[in-house]
Amino acid sequence: MxxxxxxxxxxxxxxxxxxxxxxxxxxxxxxxxxxxxxxxxxxxxxxxxxxxxxxxxxxxxxxxxxxxxxxxxxxxxxxxxxxxxxxxxxxxxxxxxxxxxxxxxSDRDLGVPGERLAGSVGSAAMVGWYSGHPDHAGLAPSLDHTGAVVVGAGNVALDIARVLSLPAEALAATDIPDSVLDHLAASRVRNVHILIRRGPQDVKFTPVELRQLGELDGVDIVVHRPDLVAAAIAASSERREQVILSVFAGWAARATTGADRRIHLHFRCSPTRLEGENGRVRGVVVRSNDAGSNQQSGGGTGRLAAGLVVRAIGYLxxxxxxxxxxxxxxxxxxxxxxxxxxxxxxxxxxxxxxxxxxxxxxxxxxxxxxxxxxxxxxxxxxxxxxxxxxxxxxxxxxxxxxVDWQDWLQLDAGERQLGQARGADRVKVAEWTQMLTLCRGSMTA
Ligand SMILES: Cc1cc2nc3c(=O)[nH]c(=O)nc-3n(C[C@H](O)[C@H](O)[C@H](O)COP(=O)(O)OP(=O)(O)OC[C@H]3O[C@@H](n4cnc5c(N)ncnc54)[C@H](O)[C@@H]3O)c2cc1C
Ligand SMILES: NC(=O)c1ccc[n+]([C@@H]2O[C@H](COP(=O)([O-])OP(=O)(O)OC[C@H]3O[C@@H](n4cnc5c(N)ncnc54)[C@H](OP(=O)(O)O)[C@@H]3O)[C@@H](O)[C@H]2O)c1
Incomplete structure (x- = not known):
């Protein structure tokens, strides 16, 4: 033996x-x-x-x-x-x-000027913050401007755009920490711009998650360059692509409701520079990309007013x-x-x-x-x-x-107890010392 x-x-x-x-x-x-x-x-x-x-x-x-x-x-x-x-x-x-x-x-960088301004964050930090990760509990992202930009065409970009667009009441029954809910309740963000560097046929969004964006109460979806969607539909023969493109086409054809919250989809669009005032992001200079290229080449330029830029371009x-x-x-x-x-x-x-x-x-x-x-x-x-x-x-x-499994179960129980006051299954505790306090058996967060 x-x-x-x-x-x-x-x-x-x-x-x-x-x-x-x-x-x-x-x-x-x-x-x-x-x-x-x-x-x-x-x-x-x-x-x-x-x-x-x-x-x-x-x-x-x-x-x-x-x-x-x-x-x-x-x-x-x-x-x-x-x-x-x-x-x-x-x-x-x-x-x-x-x-x-x-x-x-970790987070990837875009490699454009202005990326280190306050108000420019990566998706790991942003998601970590609203998810109550102790490493990011202090992030408090800039939500003091009506514009926000999310760079990337994956499901993480969709998650972030949704969280930024939902009214705080809609998140009260989730597990987000109280401090995050308060911060989101005070948000002035009303226009979330998703920057997609390639065409509508090239996105990494999955259909279920994409459709969810169009089902948010009180949020209009604005499809910029609907001509690109029509051209992609004409050229596409692949089933998954067609499903995604039909979602975009449906939104492009839908009349907007005049809601004050909007999510904008910008195809073939890349940020080239983040502009700031007093060290804080106040705008993003963007450039439209040539067909078939994922590089920032050709096309026109423009500027989106924003106080927050989230790079949702993949973890690292x-x-x-x-x-x-x-x-x-x-x-x-x-x-x-x-x-x-x-x-x-x-x-x-x-x-x-x-x-x-x-x-x-x-x-x-x-x-x-x-x-x-x-x-x-x-x-x-x-x-x-x-x-x-x-x-x-x-x-x-x-x-x-x-901390062992029993300790974790005490933290788990403490979070569930906190959730009761908000009608949520749990409310996460994000501060490291408070997490450990609950693990060690104190029920007071
Ligand atoms: C924002 C986001 C949303 C997602 N949503 C979904 C979804 O809705 N549905 C879905 O199916 N998939 C989703 N995914 C994908 C899914 O979460 C991943 O496929 C999966 O979590 C990867 O698992 P992992 O074990 O490799 O890494 P992780 O889940 O990252 O786990 C790694 C663990 O290692 C720990 N660790 C790190 N460093 C150390 C160290 N030095 N010592 C000890 N421990 C350490 C970390 O704390 C962490 O607990 C999402 C991903 C992201 C980024
Ligand atoms: N609900 C769910 O099931 C769910 C939710 C969240 C995450 N996930 C999964 O978790 C994984 C990670 O998701 P993710 O969104 O982080 O990654 P992802 O799916 O790889 O998407 C990353 C996006 O960033 C773009 N990008 C990369 N570099 C860029 C740059 N420099 N400029 C502009 N855009 C750039 C990519 O475009 P290119 O294609 O052009 O490279 C791509 O659209 C995925 O498998 C995802 O499906 C699942």
Whole structure:
């Protein structure tokens, strides 16, 4: 009988939790520790999925399952691996295999002048703010101007445009923190401009999410350059494209209602410069792009008045200390999840594939990587100090006090209690110290 094997999963987002679910079913594995930087699990399901998409968030019922399965899987939150936290080399003392599932937490830049002005933010920060992520609790984006610009043609751009356009009352029954709801209630934003750098046939929006934009009460959709939609319909033979184009065409044909909130769709349009006053964004100079090009070339220029510019142009991976990293894709080079040149290390989710794909995509990915771990485990070298307790001693050396699953459930209960006052399932607590206070058993947020 070989020694018991222990596996660490770093990151409690969908990919890490799907991997843990596969590992737990194997007799080879004595224990799995899910090590998470935040005091709360679920990654972008908690801190990305839009607050008004409550049904989508119900996937946590599946994601939480490994933690109830006979105690073989532990949640250790509030522990930062690498990047000033516990070095990877110290983790290797305790686990035969480590699955890295830390996602793509950063924002891409546009690379245009004015991008550092106050009021210019990335989608990870913006979404993190309204989702109650403790890293972004202090963002308070500029909503003091009637115009806002969202750059990008993916589902994240749609989420942000929707949140900026909905009246605060419509968000009261969601989980957004009280401070965010207050900030949105005071918003002066009435015109949200979505800048799409290519044509209407090239957008990354998915049909269900796109249609939702046109169903918002009290919001008109303004399709600029409807000629591009008509031309794309004439040229398109692909089913998915046709569905999307028919949505745009329906909006272009629809009479506006005179609502004071509007979402504008600008095709073949790129920002070339952000203009400011007193260090704050006050406008975006845009340029229309030539047909077929995603570069800022040709066409005319214009200016959109705005106090907020959100770059929703894709998230960006971050190097993991001790692992190879491909800066061009923001991912860790791997072969079927096995990190190149580092036996015993694996990668899954957005850190493996890059920042695209829905929650379900991570199920197959996490399962595949866990299967690779199970295949390799018998041949991986024994470790110095296996077992559940020594790793806690190592965390203590770095001043880390993990929160466990029971602690998280106390935070969870505290948020649900806060929700009652607003008629919401929960209201998120976004400040780190308040999260920990609730984890440690005080019900007062
Ligand atoms: C704004 C937004 C909205 C989305 N909405 C939907 C939707 O409605 N439906 C859908 O199907 N998909 C949606 N997606 C996609 C979906 O969220 C992703 O496919 C999925 O979350 C990726 O999973 P992951 O595990 O790779 O990364 P993540 O979910 O990002 O999880 C990574 C985890 O690792 C932790 N971590 C990071 N660094 C460290 C460290 N050093 N040490 C320890 N832990 C660390 C993070 O805190 C996080 O919990 C959305 C994505 C975004 C960005
Ligand atoms: N409800 C849902 O199911 C849901 C909600 C949110 C997110 N998600 C998923 O999460 C993943 C990430 O979404 P995402 O929206 O961040 O990424 P995405 O789908 O990759 O979209 C990014 C968009 O940014 C554009 N872009 C990139 N660089 C640009 C630049 N320099 N200037 C202008 N535009 C630029 C891209 O245009 P090009 O095509 O021209 O490159 C693309 O339209 C996706 O798989 C998405 O489906 C799902």
């Amino acid at each position: 070989s020694d018991p094997k222990y596996v660490a999963v770093v990151g409690a987002g969908p990919s890490g939790l799907y991997a843990a679910a596969t590992l737990v079913s194997s007799d080879q594995v004595a224990g799995v520790d899910v090590l998470e930087r935040l005091p709360a699990p679920y990654g972008l399901v908690r801190y990305g999925v839009a607050p008004d998409h409550r049904k989508t968030k119900e996937v946590v019922r599946i994601l939480q399952r490994p933690f109830g399965d006979g105690g073989k899987v532990r949640f250790l939150g509030n522990v930062h691996i690498g990047d000033g936290g516990v070095p990877l080399a110290r983790l290797r003392e305790h686990y035969q295999a480590i699955i890295h599932a830390t996602g793509c937490p 991976g971050k190097p993991v200390d001790g692992l190879p990293f491909d800066a061009s894709t923001g991912t860790v080079p791997n072969d079927l999840g096995r990190v190149n040149g580092l036996p015993g290390n694996y990668v899954t989710g957005w850190l493996r594939r890059g920042p695209s794909g829905v929650i379900g995509t991570n199920r197959a990915d996490g399962g595949e990587v866990a299967a690779a771990v199970l295949q390799d485990l018998p041949a991986l070298p024994e470790v110095l100090r296996p077992g559940p307790d020594p790793v806690l001693e190592t965390f203590a050396e770095y001043g880390l006090e993990p």
